[in-house]
Amino acid sequence: MQKSLHIDPGKCTGCLQCEMACSYENTGLFNPATSRIKVFDFHHEGRKVPYTCTQCAEAWCLNACPVEAIKIDAGTGAKVVVDAICVGCKVCTIACPFGTINYNHGSGKVQKCDLCGGDPACASACPTSAITYIDADWTGLERMRQWAQKTDSAARV
């Protein structure tokens, strides 16, 4: 079973535990500045939205890379940047429609979510289950269930 990150912005409180978990997993530091998942605060609407790579099946970043530095993790399906090959040209950052692969001037390479090898630290750290790691084929299942409940009018009569 392929799994993917599932984000429910309605549950996000904006605490940034996910950003800290991500940076700690990847750099050993608590550093939201280097996190591969970002929480955006649309303050005047009262909304917080975590956002990161969705691991496209046919990945623009992977196809655009001139040195084939982005590989597919056979276990998780994640598109993973191989630092040893990446030359920091940033073409992938132009190709990605969602902006979720980013240049890190500290390393001189690009970085993106790699699903932590199958145990994403952001999902483990999230206190409200706004970020979960679930069956990729059924990321909409919970939303379907909620709508199903609303439309089950016969049972309520």
Added chain:
Amino acid sequence: MAWTRKVLRVNLTQGSCVSEPLNMAWAAQYLGQRGLASKYLVSEIDPLVDPLAAENKIIYATGPLTGTMASTGGRYSVVTKGPLTGVIACSNSGGFFGAELKAAGWDMIIVEGKSPRPVYLHIENDKAVLLAAEDLWGRTVWDTEGTLKKRHQDPLLRVSSIGRAGENQVLFAAIVNDLHRAAGRSGVGAVMGSKNLKAIAVRGTLGVGNIADPKSFMAAVAAGKKVLAENAVTGQGLPTYGTQVLMNVINEMGASPTRNHRDVQFEGARKISAEAMHEKRTTDGKTHLVTNQACFGCTIACGRISRIDETHFSVETKPQYWGASGGLEYEAAWALGNANGVDDLEALQYANLVCNEDGMDPISFGATVGAVMELYELGILTRDDIGLEAPFGSAEALCRLAEMTARGEGFGKVVGLGSKRLCTRYGRPDLSMTVKGQEFPAYDGRALQGMGLAYATSNRGACHLRGYMVSSEVFGIPVKTDPRETAGKPELLKAFQDATAAVDSSGLCVFTTFAWTMNDIQPQIQSACEGDWSLESLLQTGERIWNLERDFNLAAGITGKDDTLPPRLLNEPCKTGASKGMVAELGKMLPEYYSLRGWTPDGVPTAATRARLGL
């Protein structure tokens, strides 16, 4: 280690920003944030200094857990000599500024001197510079934050600034970061204003590391998060209702000071409660509350984000207030509501927005309005004095006075002096509901005897956050005590005060202690910090901090005689509620408290106590 071991010293007179090593010997004794900044302050300033003079200093300090993954680890404190009280001021704020400062590589900023012209401090990791702020002067906190983010082309810049209240030296001006989180009390914003320092804008991309034992730390952090999630208060009550969960509870037991402490129950409490914030308005069918919001790293998320009713008289022509924004929290709702008898939720939110926008402490502001309204009802203040009618319950007066005070207009200048100076000016100092010049928060010291003692002995004037006896007297945390009883309260209060001083020095939020005991907190500190941070060591650190603050206050000219309550609390009994007929029995508790503290009968730490604590 957890500390970055670096202090940024900013001299505004000279225009210099210099890095210096953190005094690690002091860190071992005072931990960080409140304790460590207080140690720096008392070591560097004359206790008799005029708080608004260039010779006063102001310190912005993080704790060792600030910026880490420990739940609520995003706090910073502002420590200075307070202009409202004349004693040590230490105001604690959440939001995201503290963690950003730490991630930029600084444990604290010490600001000294006075700039000849308005400036702001811009920090980008190890680079710190003072930049001209003439164009920002006269502008609000919200405007300042937005302008600086645009100017530096950095939406992730974190800003801590003053609004017009701080510029105008309103004596209860706050320092506000992230639009609506505040180092709120004791007038720390006026000190910033007196120095011509408009804002500190910081961007930190270095991250926070130096954890002594990362594996143990992550385990302790995960265990702590689990306790918070499973506790009814921190896992459900606070996220759902915020601190406003207290409004009906405190009011129903008759512990809610109302109309300048004339009463202890407010008939309009339900209309301004957490429950009311969840109800749909008749005007637009929307709820007042939009969502809850966390500060940095916080897994409780008690913050309220609300949307004001666009048709309310206070904002109907002011679309800048129509978006979602911070409020109401319980203390603000109480001070703007119960303290002056106003039961209009939207009016309270408007006054609260003004407090956030221009940097004022809503507790002291609201409580001062309560005094104004009582003086008005007594005929001592008139419409001519104030410029408007100001009877108890007037939402119009509340909203207008908020604007006038923040902007330094007309009678607002007098309100900006705080309740003690205002009541003294009009010949009725007895009507000022203050201790050491600072207004009471939202619990009555007659109905909750332990809180009465906590107020009288707090090192920063009346305050609920120095020893939150409400925990025990109302919620039974860690043990249930009878709020009407005085026996045992001095001992419990001392324990609360010492533990709180330690928590306030760590980078964690004191709200965690609804669920966490020191046994949950200690492993997080010990695994992050080198040195001995056993339970005993932490509690002794807390006691050391308490005595350090006390010594400073004594040297500033405050004595045991100031450890008292207004005559109303000592002589006028509660009219209703569970404590009907009771006054604050301070005399029954204070001598025992002094004795337990190892102080003389006059409230001075003895030589033996000082020696025991290494002072």
